[in-house]
Amino acid sequence: MNEAANIYPSDKRAMQEVSALLEREGIRLDRNLDYTCAIRDDEGHIIATGSMYENTLRCFAVDHRHRGEGLLNRVISHLMEKELERGNLDLFLYTKVASARFFHDLGFYEIARVPERLVFMENQPDGFRHCLSRFERETQAFLTERGLTLGKDDPIAAIVMNANPFTKGHAHLVAQASRENKLVHIFLLSEDVSLVPYAARKELVERGIADFGNVVLHASGPYIISNATFPSYFLPDDDTASVGHAELDLTLFAKIAEALSIRRRYVGEEPFSQVTGLYNKVMREKLPELGVECRVIPRLAIAGRAVSASDVRQCVKDGDWQHLQELVPEATYDWFRSDAAAPVRARIAAADRVRHH
CATH class of the missing domain: 3.40.630.30 (Gcn5-related N-acetyltransferase (GNAT))
Incomplete structure (x- = not known):
């Protein structure tokens, strides 16, 4: 053998x-x-x-x-x-429920499970706890800097976004959450698997939320819509796999929400992406079961069409700067026209597909 x-x-x-x-x-x-x-x-x-x-x-x-x-x-x-x-x-794995004990004996620790579907594990006993601690430290530092105090019943919300790149649609979603809550957590997907790299996405989000005094930004880390927790977000997949990954991702999010007292999650309607639309469907069903309200907000529409990051990337690919300017905040537009964005413009121009599946 x-x-x-x-x-x-x-x-x-x-x-x-x-x-x-x-x-x-x-x-x-x-x-x-x-x-x-x-x-x-x-x-x-x-x-x-x-x-x-x-x-x-x-x-x-x-x-x-x-x-x-x-x-x-x-x-x-x-x-x-x-x-x-x-x-x-730092290694992760997901496996069938029946195999979890075997992997535990090999030094992997369970983080979360979807009953009768799968178990998510890592080889660091405190990895997830350290991530929660980072979110808590970042939140406290933000509150201290802004002079904010949170009461026991103050509404706290969350938005998870890739912002590939940050659009007027993202700004619209943040604005509504900011108006309706004492504090809003944005978890920006931090894996570099998008056409616009994380460092640029982070910069554009920071500029886009600068006028909101109650919105704190976090790098998502590996526990929120990552290739570990939800790989079918990044690659076309069948619906069964996508549902299982979505349930796992939301189970982990519920643990994060509990640690940060988040009781609402805001999401934009998804008329374009099959995988994201399916994720939103699972979210509407599962989050309330986990104690988190799911608020689906109608997409901002311009000229009768919902604003999407996919359309923005298509504009960049086509060199359609006039339409691009209609879809994104001034900071995003200026960045795409800058020399710093030249490698990203070239990457988007060379990509076979710029629309999210």
């Missing part, structure tokens, strides 16, 4: 074997992967497999005829060695 070895995406036959093994074990091959390994038997058949994407481990399976032989241990050890070579020390 061979050791775990890399399976290259170009090896179509081997990847078909991996996919078939996963399907036999009731697991779907995730299309968001950047490394896959497998163990073969003496006849060359794949009998165990596992994959990863960045610092998340996923898609594990062992042929039922070879269970009890320690194969999954070997697959996980191989993947963790590869992660270490990449410099990734």
Whole structure:
């Protein structure tokens, strides 16, 4: 029997074997992967497999005829060695509920679970708690700086946004939340998987919310709509997977909301993106069950069409500066016309698809 070895995406036959093994074990091959390994038997058949994407481990399976032989241990050890070579020390995985105990024995700790669907785990016992502590410190520093005090019954809200880039639609959503609440938390997705990089998105959001005295900005970290918690947000996926990922992401958000006394989450209507629309649907159903009100706000419309970041990126791609100016705040427009944005303009121009699926 061979050791775990890399399976290259170009090896179509081997990847078909991996996919078939996963399907036999009731697991779907995730299309968001950047490394896959497998163990073969003496006849060359794949009998165990596992994959990863960045610092998340996923898609594990062992042929039922070879269970009890320690194969999954070997697959996980191989993947963790590869992660270490990449410099990734903080690792995440999601797995079937029935497998959670096994991964706990390998040094992974449960963060959250969707009953009968999946369990989200990490290899740091205090990773999620440290993230909550950061949100709490940032909030207290903001309140102190602004001279704000919160009463027990003061309404506190949250908005989660990618802002790829920040549009007049985002500003409209923030303005409504700001009017209706004592404090608003914005969680800006901090993974660099968007056409507009995080540093630029953060700068544009900061400029866009500068006039609101009760809006605090946080980098989301790995626990809010990340490739670990909700990979189907970033890649076309089937609805079943998207629902499971959305439920996991919202379960984690409810824990964050509890720590920060958030009782409302604001979201714009989604007429364009299938995945985001499905996420919003799950959010409307699940958040109230978790003690958080979900407020869906009609999208800001200009010339009869809802404003979207996808349209903004299309304007940049097409060089349609006049329409772009109608859709974004002055700070966003000025940035896109600046020399600093030249690499981003080139990236958007070269992209095959600039609209979110």
